[in-house]
Structures are given as C-alpha cells and as structure tokens.
Amino acid sequence: MSPSVVDGDTLRCRDQSIRLSVIDAPEMPGHCAPGRQCVAGDPFESKANLERLVSGQPVSCEQITTDRYGRAVAACTVFGADIECAQVKGGYAVVRYGSLSC
Numbered sequence: 001m002s003p004s005v006v007d008g009d010t011l012r013c014r015d016q017s018i019r020l021s022v023i024d025a026p027e028m029p030g031h032c033a034p035g036r037q038c039v040a041g042d043p044f045e046s047k048a049n050l051e052r053l054v055s056g057q058p059v060s061c062e063q064i065t066t067d068r069y070g071r072a073v074a075a076c077t078v079f080g081a082d083i084e085c086a087q088v089k090g091g092y093a094v095v096r097y098g099s100l101s102c
Helices: 043-054 083-089
Strands: 004-007 010-013 016-020 059-066 072-078
Touching: 004 043, 010 059, 016 083, 043 083, 072 083
Parallel strands: 016 072
Antiparallel strands: 004 010, 010 016, 059 072
C-alpha cells in the first residue's frame, strides 16, 4: 500500500504516522513551533516531491524508534532507493538528526 504524505518528512500509512528518521523538511504554514529554528524552503514543494517519490509505489520502512509525538521514526525506501536521500539531494530537506549515506 502506498502511504499518504503529510509534509516533506512525514508519511501516513492507515492510522500510523511515520517520520523520516534523519531529515528535516520545511514546515507547513503554522506548524513551526515558536522558538524552534525551522528549515527554510518551500513546504509545498517539499511535500509535492515526497508525493512524487511514493505515489502508487510500494514503500518499505524500517522503524528505528518512536518520537515524542508517538510517530514511528523510520528509514524508508521505494524499490530500494532511500527516500530521505532523494529529499536531501533534491534540496527539499536537510540532514538534521544524525548522518545520511547516499
């Protein structure tokens, strides 16, 4: 099943929210918490690119942990291609939570 896209770094599969583990994407309007340094860029383009990457494709995710919001934090691929790498290489997200080997 292909997940729906919440924003440039979050997927939803059925009732589970999945946060991509290493990257941070621009926040949708009104979602950047006061005092937080949010990633610059176009949140709509970031979301649209993630939608292009996963649309109609089988997505495979390996959960690493759970975040403070109860979301699964996972590394995800489409046909073996790392989704996080694609978002970073395209300029739609930045590496923020660890390292990424692309």
